[in-house]
Amino acid sequence: MLPATFQLLVSTTRNAGYQSARRFSNVGFVGLGNMGGFMSRNLLKKGYKLRVYDVDKAAVARVTAAGAQPAANLAEVARDSDIVFTMLPMNEHVLECYTAEDGLIKRVVLLSAKKGTYLVDSSTIDPAVAQRVAEEARKHQLNFVDGPVSGGVVGAENASLTFMIGGAKADYERTKPVVECMGSRAVHCGDIGMGQVAKICNNMLLAISMIGVSEALNLGQRLGLDPKILTDIVNTSTGRCWSSEIYNPVPGVVDGVPSSKNYEGGFGVGLVAKDLGLAQASATRVGAPIALGSLSHQIYRTMMQQGLAGKDFSVVYPFIRGENNK
Amino acid sequence: MLPATFQLLVSTTRNAGYQSARRFSNVGFVGLGNMGGFMSRNLLKKGYKLRVYDVDKAAVARVTAAGAQPAANLAEVARDSDIVFTMLPMNEHVLECYTAEDGLIKRVVLLSAKKGTYLVDSSTIDPAVAQRVAEEARKHQLNFVDGPVSGGVVGAENASLTFMIGGAKADYERTKPVVECMGSRAVHCGDIGMGQVAKICNNMLLAISMIGVSEALNLGQRLGLDPKILTDIVNTSTGRCWSSEIYNPVPGVVDGVPSSKNYEGGFGVGLVAKDLGLAQASATRVGAPIALGSLSHQIYRTMMQQGLAGKDFSVVYPFIRGENNK
Amino acid sequence: MLPATFQLLVSTTRNAGYQSARRFSNVGFVGLGNMGGFMSRNLLKKGYKLRVYDVDKAAVARVTAAGAQPAANLAEVARDSDIVFTMLPMNEHVLECYTAEDGLIKRVVLLSAKKGTYLVDSSTIDPAVAQRVAEEARKHQLNFVDGPVSGGVVGAENASLTFMIGGAKADYERTKPVVECMGSRAVHCGDIGMGQVAKICNNMLLAISMIGVSEALNLGQRLGLDPKILTDIVNTSTGRCWSSEIYNPVPGVVDGVPSSKNYEGGFGVGLVAKDLGLAQASATRVGAPIALGSLSHQIYRTMMQQGLAGKDFSVVYPFIRGENNK
């Protein structure tokens, strides 16, 4: 499912800067859910010594079984890690995890014997929250970068994620080798928060394109045009996009994608709506008009109300055909 | 500006079916405006004998100067052509031109010494109008195909248009050689009207994508992310599309496109709005929801009210930045 | 359910111009469906001699049973009526009925012994179609007005419809007495087509308001605010509108409206979508932006795809709550 362009890029970026990196010896990992569970195990596979924490004890046990050391709280993660990754659901969890009285930043400052611990947040959150956490870290001489990922659970499992890194260039270079144990690519997007900005802007465009493709293919079909033929025309013409070429929402047009598997797996409607909510909040803050982004957000929200939160977002195609309720 | 994929496709389709084609000896051409003027001259260059007509005498004179025979009315076109092309602005012109009492169909039936004259309409119109004209033609044993084009005035001039043909496969094969004198590619989309359907569906998707790209790049920029960097990320990620890769709306990101030339030339806002109007009318007729298509239509209409009808449609980027009124 | 303002207006407009009206002696009625069936019977009740026609013989039989004379075709309607009403589903039916070779206009001209027959079309259609029919009528010295109605099937049954009349002031005055046998109010909107314009603009605004009210009341409810309390606040504040006051979409807030009867009866989603389609087509023709009208159109179309075409349009409230599929 990974487009060829990704593979291409990987081979070129993989080698850059690898040699110069001093290896981290102790890695902390907080947040061992669908994504973090796989990501942390990929670090173990590469030989990293890992200390892991999650509020869910069962999640901790699963990664411990694979060779990690369990931590009873954030303090235990903070104590001996020279780099800590976090992979958490939402803004508030990230804020709490980093900036609470007993949060990562204060625990590291208080307990860690090491200097200049690195903190990498791979959650998808509001860029402003990333910036606030970074400021807090900077006050205490800690190094923070934001590094949200694309590639989904499959990418987390296969270590083929793309990391979008925001932070100082040196911090990007420094964290890249360990980051790349969990993914196939790490892009430096700019200063703190810009990883998040890149992710939500790309995903907003993706969310729009998928609805656009679905509307166009359905309209064509209703007017008598075979969606395979229309897809061929679009894909060699000005309408082509990732959603028409790689991830076509019409069952049977592209093999192996969610539309050909009853819209199971893939990128859930609920997660797309979450990312669009972040785009919306950011856009409101800076006053940037996003008419289509905003409407797309509402369409996915409407689909959630219709019970489609857990389906792949390409389910918008059967939704606009009225086939979801059959 | 033509993407590589086009070129690729051209070379493979070019040779198919060429051999079987009996050459038409007399070609008629009605509608010699921005597009038709260049298209008809390309037929002359390929050695076709051409009889041309337009309500605008100056337009006729220009093509006559290049070697065509002028016609004083549709009857004179009908009399000796074995194939007639039409390139007209809107539904009503096409209907009138073909089905009026003194229109092409009745004139051909009455006056032409030949059997089975071919009629090819390259106007962009409602598929239902194409189907109605085709039915009228069929009643009188004439052969009609719809063949709208993409590629714009530049494509018309350079004979690099793509023709989307709707009609019987045999008629497609028969007309392809002469069609290809005006373009680099002719795609058979299906039965009558399907050329129009392909065009309006593709263009609806294009119109949506361009706004989506503009919203995403502007949002990123407002949040601090360089549009060049964001474009690079999007183009190797799931948000990529023709509008981000080939025709980027931000000045300076891609060379040679309208955004880098003050949004001059290219695909005018007014024309995009026209195509979206056709999509809208078709969608309403069959009851297909096109929420983003419909909103995009309204956005381009709003831009027209702001005096942007003649600018390239990528001008939506400065429009949402509020830069159009400076 | 009829707001007080209606009643008020009725009593004032009722008396204007009544005295001057010469009574029509023979009335024709074409189109005896849900609306036309009741409307024609109301004319019979007022003592008019009626000749009726419909393609559906059963519909003709029902009105004949109430005292009307059946007509076998339009010619029989045309022969002895001095005024003919039409109540037909869509543009094409109206065009065909009036302007076909064997349509009303040519039949009246050929067969009627009377001069200056009046033609009143109460269908809801594109204003441009009304104008085209009127032009055809004028050529043959017939008097045409457009007179679409609001009030729905209940209004048709109770003779409480509002007629929106487009045409010459004198024609409005002349037809008003007979029109008012079927309704409680006849408003002169302006020249030919303006009745249709008034209806589709009002209904577009209504369609928007109903979604707006539903979004606001649902949002309030989701945030913890009782919809009855919010309705009270809105109704004495700047958000108030007919859809919040008279026709509230939340079950139990206003008695006797469709939302309190499982969204049965009332103004069907399919009919709202039809009117929005007319608004959309007109707006496209004149290039008027209708962003919210257009999106509302698409929302009702999406609801139709979800099987809600026959429900009252206030069903948008449970639709956005995801309650329609339970």
Place this chain on the structure above:
Amino acid sequence: MLPATFQLLVSTTRNAGYQSARRFSNVGFVGLGNMGGFMSRNLLKKGYKLRVYDVDKAAVARVTAAGAQPAANLAEVARDSDIVFTMLPMNEHVLECYTAEDGLIKRVVLLSAKKGTYLVDSSTIDPAVAQRVAEEARKHQLNFVDGPVSGGVVGAENASLTFMIGGAKADYERTKPVVECMGSRAVHCGDIGMGQVAKICNNMLLAISMIGVSEALNLGQRLGLDPKILTDIVNTSTGRCWSSEIYNPVPGVVDGVPSSKNYEGGFGVGLVAKDLGLAQASATRVGAPIALGSLSHQIYRTMMQQGLAGKDFSVVYPFIRGENNK
């Protein structure tokens, strides 16, 4: 400009509960901008002893000149007030003002000789922020209600504001007499935050209606229908709403409203966009679809980009006509 229904309601609610109220003796007021300046002076006029604070010293000086005591900081407000009003621009100001280390809540607890001080926030903010502040107040045995207002600067000046109060019924009753010195009406909306919810839901509906009315009247006009006639029809029909009746956006249809004064004064586009941003954020949080609310938000944001932030929101009418840039 105030609709009759308001006046009606006022007289009935005015007298309820008045008698039981023990008069507050010392009132604090924080935030003396466009709204707070007038509101605080209305309290002075009613004879209240007032201590006022604002970061803008000039604003303090203006209210001091009218008889108030100036406070150098929040501590001075906290010390002797038994009720404090706040009228601040945004979420962050309210949070800071109440919950900072040197904020109102901690200062009152530390410095005030009185028990059970009342805190009334009349800012328009996110209901979740109001709830958070209330929780903080409750922890310290202080009484907090949220009481955003409608009526604008004119209502603030004339003491004709409507207060939408969220909080315990007893707190509503207790604060009502002093609240009513600044307005003509105080509505109890429910528990903490429900005042904010009522306000943003009503304003979202208002924002939608105004665009809807503008689209409908412009469409009618473009199709040939006089906006005055269409307004009359709409206002006695199902499309009627406050924006069509009281605050019509077409110049000359209703006297004395901003549309008849070059769209000066009234309810600024920037403020409408702010309220829609709050609606959007709340809707995202609870997952309530607001397709029209969201699109309206984007339309006002687009207008802000076109330089219309300071104009009355009915300027959407000339905006969609393309008249704003002339």
